[in-house]
Amino acid sequence: MKEMKIDNIGDFLKSKNIKPSFQRIRIFEYLMNSIEHPTVDEIYKALIGEIPTLSKTTVYNTLNLFIEKRIVHMVTIEENEVRYDADVSDHGHFKCDICGKVYDFKANIIELDTDLSESFIINQKDIFFRGTCPSCSKKN
Amino acid sequence: MKEMKIDNIGDFLKSKNIKPSFQRIRIFEYLMNSIEHPTVDEIYKALIGEIPTLSKTTVYNTLNLFIEKRIVHMVTIEENEVRYDADVSDHGHFKCDICGKVYDFKANIIELDTDLSESFIINQKDIFFRGTCPSCSKKN
DNA sequence: ATTTAGATTGTAATGATTACATTTTTATTA
């Protein structure tokens, strides 16, 4: 999910040195408007109706390009499948072990105190919590 | 990697309600002494010499049991394969995008400021950074 | 209009993980 609104996705992609093909625009748009953190399969299924020639390989290629250009984050919450997030700002993910739902939360990662040497160049910071979400803990 | 030394792994497993079979003891011991965060395949290959009848299914079963009993953490750093860590204390992982090596670092996760409601029950906290490690950035 | 690079597609292969049934080991009871 992206808080900042991008009015013209084509121009945004261009500004990141990405040629704005139709598929790329629609994939980024879908990811931007997703509250969940969709998998490749979910993105593919959501767009195949509108783009009948879309192939899963294109979704993979496009997402890998977006990651390389740093406009999308890979979220390895699940064991088996990778999820994607168009919100590249610092924030955390909470996964409920019961219902499997993933919640976003704000975290002040910049102020996190670590013993990591200055000579490590950090490109991405992820915070990931697991546990039981309020609605599932109520049921027990 | 586990900082705290466990002198008798069998007793330790028993204390966690895990029957200490030979395979389970050896798998936990291997994980405890690993500086890296081995994959299922790495654990299997490391032990097959010593335990020729060991099956990969057993490694999977055992690790899933350890996770359930909270004595091992799943580390989803890689895209494709899950890694495991016998250090369940709060700490972070840094993965170098160039050489792929994973570094542990200390992080004061408890003091991390988040907007997550109190009604979320947190069982596991993970911090994961990506970037370039000192030895790889020197080379460029 | 032609050429060329880039983007998309489909097929097939790879490789991690799980399902499930069978066998082996360990614990329990008579």
Added chain:
DNA sequence: TAATAAAAATGTAATCATTACAATCTAAAT
């Protein structure tokens, strides 16, 4: 101790996400 039951380990086969690669299509450039 022997018999029985429960738990653990094993092997095979299946599933499914991901990638490799070659072919086709599209769009930009000359």
